[in-house]
Amino acid sequence: MLAGRYRLDSIAEKRDLKKQRMVLPSVLPCAAFATEEPAAPWAVEITDVCKSFRRGSTSIPVLRGVNLQVQRGECVLLVGPSGSGKSTLLSILGCILEPDSGQVALLGNAVRPSDLVALRRSRIGFVFQGLRLVRGLTSLDNVCVPTMIRGDDPASSRVHAEKLLREVGLGDCIHARVEQLSAGQCQRVALARALVNDPDLILADEPTAALDVQSGQQVMQVLRQLIATRCKTAIIVTHDPRIVQESDKIYAIEEGRLEMRSRRGAKL
Ligand SMILES: Nc1ncnc2c1ncn2[C@@H]1O[C@H](COP(=O)(O)OP(=O)(O)OP(=O)(O)O)[C@@H](O)[C@H]1O
Numbered sequence: 001m002l003a004g005r006y007r008l009d010s011i012a013e014k015r016d017l018k019k020q021r022m023v024l025p026s027v028l029p030c031a032a033f034a035t036e037e038p039a040a041p042w043a044v045e046i047t048d049v050c051k052s053f054r055r056g057s058t059s060i061p062v063l064r065g066v067n068l069q070v071q072r073g074e075c076v077l078l079v080g081p082s083g084s085g086k087s088t089l090l091s092i093l094g095c096i097l098e099p100d101s102g103q104v105a106l107l108g109n110a111v112r113p114s115d116l117v118a119l120r121r122s123r124i125g126f127v128f129q130g131l132r133l134v135r136g137l138t139s140l141d142n143v144c145v146p147t148m149i150r151g152d153d154p155a156s157s158r159v160h161a162e163k164l165l166r167e168v169g170l171g172d173c174i175h176a177r178v179e180q181l182s183a184g185q186c187q188r189v190a191l192a193r194a195l196v197n198d199p200d201l202i203l204a205d206e207p208t209a210a211l212d213v214q215s216g217q218q219v220m221q222v223l224r225q226l227i228a229t230r231c232k233t234a235i236i237v238t239h240d241p242r243i244v245q246e247s248d249k250i251y252a253i254e255e256g257r258l259e260m261r262s263r264r265g266a267k268l
């Protein structure tokens, strides 16, 4: 397993890291991810991940030993019945939730608690199931929120955010407040926001749920293009049969574990 492989042990290595921090203050590197990235084949590698939630005095096991390996440049779908743990797994991959046990390695490095914030800010783009857009702000300002958190240059961030909004078909809604938009338009704002920091790993929780056929295809085209041209990796939770053809692999959560499925839904 990868745990501990990229620890910075020597004083010289730590000094180098300090120098890098001074040159790139806005990138917020954490120790493991500031080192030169190894040519690891896996964008995601998780082993025996378990997660339970407490309900009153009872512990409800949701993930019971999940294993998953996703290559860089793959587009993987995660399916399963409501309540099976799809969002829980995605949140663990997105460094939003910590597993109770098991190992998580992202982009070739074992994830440690001290890495979570930096990974979320700079390497992972997350589309939440409930979108979590900020009411009262425009589409453009919503998309810019992650860049403000990182401390990026506001002018160039806005130019980039506008470009992304146009790419997802929202050129006419750039200055509209999000409460003036339809559900599908809000979903596309959330996708643009997830992409604004140019993440290596895109995690999307039902990103086409509120979209008509054309908008759904537009969203998938943006994702496919990013994956193909920039070797991004995407894991998409979905109930949407229309995007099955767009994926490289499909996994179903079944009784707390992952099983690979064919495009027709058969067990492999
Ligand atoms: N914070 C929490 N506290 C307690 N239980 C939780 C919490 N989050 C999720 N759960 C429970 O974990 C289980 C899996 O939830 P999760 O949201 O991951 O399911 P899901 O597969 O994404 O479902 P859906 O398709 O409806 O979105 C559910 O039984 C849910 O009630």
Ligand SMILES: [Mg+2]
Pocket: 086, 087, 088, 129, 205
């Ligand atoms: Mg969910």
